[in-house]
Amino acid sequence: xxxxxxxxxxxxxxxxxxxxxxxxxxxxxxxxxxxxxxxxxxxxxxxxxxxxxxxxxxxxxxxxxxxxxxxxxxxxxxxxxxxxxxxxxxxxxxxxxxxxxxxxxxxxxxxxxxxxxxxxxxxxxxxxxxxxxxxxxxxxxxxxxxxxxxxxxxxxxxxxxxxxxxxxxxxxxxxxxxxxxxxxxxxxxxxxxxxxxxxxxxxxxxxxxxxxxxxxxxxxxxxxxxxxxxxxxxxxxxxxxxxxxxxxxxxxxxxxxxxxxxxxxxxxxxxxxxxxxxxxxxxxxxxxxxxxxxxxxxxxxxxxxxxxxxxxxxxxxxxxxxxxxxxxxxxxxxxxxxxxxxxx
Amino acid sequence: xxxxxxxxxxxxxxxxxxxxxxxxxxxxxxxxxxxxxxxxxxxxxxxxxxxxxxxxxxxxxxxxxxxxxxxxxxxxxxxxxxxxxxxxxxxxxxxxxxxxxxxxxxxxxxxxxxxxxxxxxxxxxxxxxxxxxxxxxxxxxxxxxxxxxxxxxxxxxxxxxxxxxxxxxxxxxxxxxxxxxxxxxxxxxxxxxxxxxxxxxxxxxxxxxxxxxxxxxxxxxxxxxxxxxxxxxxxxxxxxxxxxxxxxxxxxxxxx
Numbered sequence: 001x002x003x004x005x006x007x008x009x010x011x012x013x014x015x016x017x018x019x020x021x022x023x024x025x026x027x028x029x030x031x032x033x034x035x036x037x038x039x040x041x042x043x044x045x046x047x048x049x050x051x052x053x054x055x056x057x058x059x060x061x062x063x064x065x066x067x068x069x070x071x072x073x074x075x076x077x078x079x080x081x082x083x084x085x086x087x088x089x090x091x092x093x094x095x096x097x098x099x100x101x102x103x104x105x106x107x108x109x110x111x112x113x114x115x116x117x118x119x120x121x122x123x124x125x126x127x128x129x130x131x132x133x134x135x136x137x138x139x140x141x142x143x144x145x146x147x148x149x150x151x152x153x154x155x156x157x158x159x160x161x162x163x164x165x166x167x168x169x170x171x172x173x174x175x176x177x178x179x180x181x182x183x184x185x186x187x188x189x190x191x192x193x194x195x196x197x198x199x200x201x202x203x204x205x206x207x208x209x210x211x212x213x214x215x216x217x218x219x220x221x222x223x224x225x226x227x228x229x230x231x232x233x234x235x236x237x238x239x240x241x242x243x244x245x246x247x248x249x250x251x252x253x254x255x256x257x258x259x260x261x262x263x264x265x266x267x268x269x270x271x272x273x274x275x276x277x278x279x280x281x282x283x284x285x286x287x288x289x290x291x292x293x294x295x296x297x298x299x300x301x302x303x304x305x306x307x308x309x310x311x312x313x314x315x316x317x318x319x320x321x322x323x324x325x326x327x328x329x330x331x332x333x334x335x336x337x338x339x340x341x342x343x344x
Numbered sequence: 345x346x347x348x349x350x351x352x353x354x355x356x357x358x359x360x361x362x363x364x365x366x367x368x369x370x371x372x373x374x375x376x377x378x379x380x381x382x383x384x385x386x387x388x389x390x391x392x393x394x395x396x397x398x399x400x401x402x403x404x405x406x407x408x409x410x411x412x413x414x415x416x417x418x419x420x421x422x423x424x425x426x427x428x429x430x431x432x433x434x435x436x437x438x439x440x441x442x443x444x445x446x447x448x449x450x451x452x453x454x455x456x457x458x459x460x461x462x463x464x465x466x467x468x469x470x471x472x473x474x475x476x477x478x479x480x481x482x483x484x485x486x487x488x489x490x491x492x493x494x495x496x497x498x499x500x501x502x503x504x505x506x507x508x509x510x511x512x513x514x515x516x517x518x519x520x521x522x523x524x525x526x527x528x529x530x531x532x533x534x535x536x537x538x539x540x541x542x543x544x545x546x547x548x549x550x551x552x553x554x555x556x557x558x559x560x561x562x563x564x565x566x567x568x569x570x571x572x573x574x575x576x577x578x579x580x581x582x583x584x585x586x587x588x589x590x591x592x593x594x595x596x597x598x599x600x
Contacts, residue, residue, distance in 0.1 A: 204456045205466035211442050211453050218440035221404065223425045223454040225466075232466070281444035337499050 023337045030330040034275050034290045034323070041294060045301035052304055055181035063177065063251070065296035066185035067092070067244045067260075069289050071267035072274070073196050074240030076288040077233045078139070079271050080200075080213040082280030083131075085234065086143040087123055088241040088267055090150035092260035095119040095245030097154045099170075100163035100255025109167045116249065117242040123150055124238015128231035139234070147264070154257035162256035166249045174250015185247050189289075192243065196285045209233060213280035269316060270295055273323040294319065353416045355380050355551040356401070356432070356520050361410035363396050370396040372575040373410070378520065378551040383542060385566035385583060386555045387595055392572040394555045398522050401553070402434040403427035414519065431518035437525045439509040443498030447490060448475040450497055451482070451512045482515040486544055488537075503534025510541050514550070521545055522553045527561050539565050559588060573597055 029036075046053040071088050078085045099116035107115070123146055131139045166174075176184045200206040208229045212219045219226045241260075248259050274291030276283025295316055302312050354377035363371040371393050378384040388394050399405040401412070403424040411418050414430060421427045427434070442450050457475045458468035483490065488507045490500065497508055506526060513521050523542070527535040535558075542565050545552050556562050562569055562583050569583040571594040579594040581587045 202469050203466065204458045204468045204470055207445075207449060207453070207456055207470060208466065210444055211449075214442035214444035215440065218438075218442065219453070221402075221424055221436070221440055223428065228466075281442070334499055 023333060026333050027330065027337070030326055030333070031275070033326055034273060034287045034294070037319075038290050038294045038297065041297050041301070045297065045304070049301075049304045052301060057300070057304070059177050059181035059183055061293075061296050061300045062186045063175075063183040064300065065292050066183065066189050067247050067251075067263065068266045068270055068295060069189045069292040070192060070240050070244045070247065071263055072270035072288045072292045073192060073285055074237035075264075075267040076271050076274070076276055076283050076285060077196070077200075077209055078237050079268070079276050079278065080209055080280060080283045081230055081233050082213050082216070082278075083139040083230070083233070084143065084268065085124075085127065085237045086140065086264050087127060087146040087150055088237060088244070089260035089263035089265075090147045090154065091120050091123040091238060091241035092245040092248060092263060093257050094123065094150040094154040094157075095242045096249040096255035096259050097158045097163070097257055098255075099245065099249055100165055101157060103165045103167055103255075104163065109169045112167060113170065113246060116246045117239060120238040120240070120242020120245060121235055122238070123241065124235040125231070127238065128234030131234065132227045132230050151257065158255065158257045160257060162254045162258075164254040166253045166255070170246060170250045171253055172250070174247040175253070185250070188243070188247070192240075193285055193289055200285060205229065205232065210281055213282075215281075266292075266295060269320050272320055275323065275327065277327055278324075291323075354378055355414060356553075357413045357416075358397075358401075358407075359411050359413070361397070361400065361407045361412070363393075363400060363405060364408055369575050371400070371407070374572070374575070374577050375410075376570050376577060378553055380519075380551050381546055381549045382568065383546050383552040383554060383566045385562040385569040386553060386572060387557075387559075387562065387569055387591060388572035389595055391574070392595075393575040394572055395524065396575075397572070398434060398524055398553070398555060401427065401432060401520075401522055428516065432520040432522065433513035433517035434522040435509045435513045435524065435526060437528065439505055441497050441505055441509055444496055446496055447483070447508050448472065448479040450508060451475065451479045451515060455516070478515075482511050486511050486514060486541055488541070501534070503530055503537055506530060506534065506538050507541060510538065510545075514541075514545055514548070517550060520551045520553065522555075524555045525557065526554065527556065527558055535561065559583075559591060563588065571595055 051057060074088065075085055095116045098119045099112050102112045102115040127139065127143050127146055130136065130142045134142070136142055173184055173188065178184060200209065208219070208224050211224055212226050212229050216226060244260070244263070249255055270291035271283065271288050272278070272291070273294055274283070274287035274289070276288065298315055298319070299312055302315065303309070357377035359375045361371050361374040362369070374393070374397060376384070386394050386397065396405060400407050401421065403421045403426050406422055412421055413419065419430055421430065442453060445453070452475050456470055457478070458470045460468065488511050490504055490508070497505055500508070510523065510526065526538050526542070530538060539561055542552060542554065554562070554566060563585060566583050569581050569591060570577055571579040571591065573595070581591055583591060
């Protein structure tokens with residue numbers, strides 16, 4: 001601490017405006033940091049290989065990132081409320097399998113889509129209801145349980161085998177690339193992102209999500225329906241897992257119990273790389289998508305550069321550490337900021 | 345016991361309030377009242393029952409026996425929203441602020457200005473402009489200055505945070521504001537502005553109940569002080585410099 005640590009004197013610190021400016025710029029940089037990181041990565045990889053910045057490859061990249069992006073948006077809401085949803089990868093698989101069974105039963109495509117999406121909603125509802133009304137201390141355990149249950153259910157229902165019967169309209173949604181570069185799945189991701197953006201920035205429920213994440217105890221005392229908010233967040237995460245199942249079935253033309261293995265970790269990584277805080281209360285949908293794109297760019301770029309694919313998880317791990325470290329630095333900068341305010 | 349009478353019926357009165365936790369009697373036939381435009385201090389050592397009392401007024405706990413009346417009419421305070429609906433707002437010692445939100449969002453957390461009304465509450469669209477203007481108006485009236493209403497509360501100093509919490513209570517309390525240790529965590533300069541704020545609440549005609557350990561602050565702002573010990577009200581004084589030794593002996597039980 002410096003010599004200007006003079007509490008209780010109403011003399012304004014002459015150095016404050018400049019210092020404030022610096023700290024404000026620092027905070028802004030940390031906020032848009034993930035986007036800067038992604039742009040840098042894109043520029044560097046584009047310099048290293050001409051195969052990267054082609055419309056075809058970029059379309060491919062968007063298509064590959066769609067599933068993580070959708071899962072990450074659900075996971076983002078959960079993490080803002082200080083939670084975690086480990087079940088989304090298994091839920092995705094279960095949704096593709098129930099969809100395939102519905103198709104095999106001769107149901108029409110809109111109903112099959114409904115089955116896929118509602119499978120996700122159902123698992124999310126179980127997570128949320130058991131967590132809130134079972135008064136569990138943390139959602140880790142219940143979503144770990146449903147991770148196991150949903151995967152087992154998918155294996156049992158499918159007899160452990162992929163079912164290749166995905167109807168054409170779903171293949172169109174999950175696999176079609178328009179104009180040689182624009183995947184239909186990307187349009188869906190953009191529409192969902194817009195809806196989540198609306199929820200988090202404009203709707204009362206979005207304010208509640210941030211309030212519950214910022215101070216759960218105060219939220220209850222002040223009359224925010226904290227339990228309902230938490231259940232809704234897990235239902236949305238389940239819904240996103242269902243949509244991710246729809247995209248996966250569409251891309252592969254099948255329902256399979258092995259889909260989405262460890263996808264929950266990609267989703268969590270994307271959210272963390274996107275600068276959301278595990279302590280809750282902070283996170284932005286745009287940054288979560290930036291995080292998902294960054295993972296996809298790293299994988300795609302390393303493939304194009306013929307880097308041993310075993311290196312990919314290591315690089316992504318390092319990026320996660322950097323992202324978390326940035327969050328620590330931000331917390332530190334904010335504390336400095338508060339101290340200056342108190343002294344000003 | 346010195347009885348201090350004021351004109352008119354009290355805004356809020358507790359009579360013979362009893363609260364037990366298992367075998368422990370936290371409140372033992374407590375009676376007290378507060379009038380409009382009056383600052384009532386509740387003094388007492390740790391474990392005297394002050395916190396239990398304000399939690400009963402805030403709707404966090406329910407009295408086992410006894411009645412709470414407002415303007416002479418018995419009321420039921422069985423939940424925090426019930427207390428809020430009666431015009432009672434509480435500023436907890438931990439402030440119950442959301443560090444990740446800005447002052448308008450803190451003010452309106454749980455009662456956001458939003459529409460249209462035919463939608464379920466959670467799906468209504470927030471009107472940030474209206475919330476900000478209303479917040480600005482309250483802050484201006486209470487003469488609270490903040491760095492900028494756009495910054496999150498987590499970036500503010502202790503005194504500013506306290507001011508936001510008190511202003512939030514003032515904005516929504518039509519009748520009674522309860523403050524739990526409002527100056528405990530603050531330096532001298534920040535305490536001063538919070539005490540000024542309490543005086544302004546009184547000027548607005550609100551009844552104010554202040555729980556505090558800081559006798560100096562109580563003497564400065566309170567019109568009346570009730571002393572609690574082991575769950576009972578053991579005395580009532582006008583807090584003045586001259587009465588300070590008497591108050592201290594009531595608090596520590598020197599006259600027992």
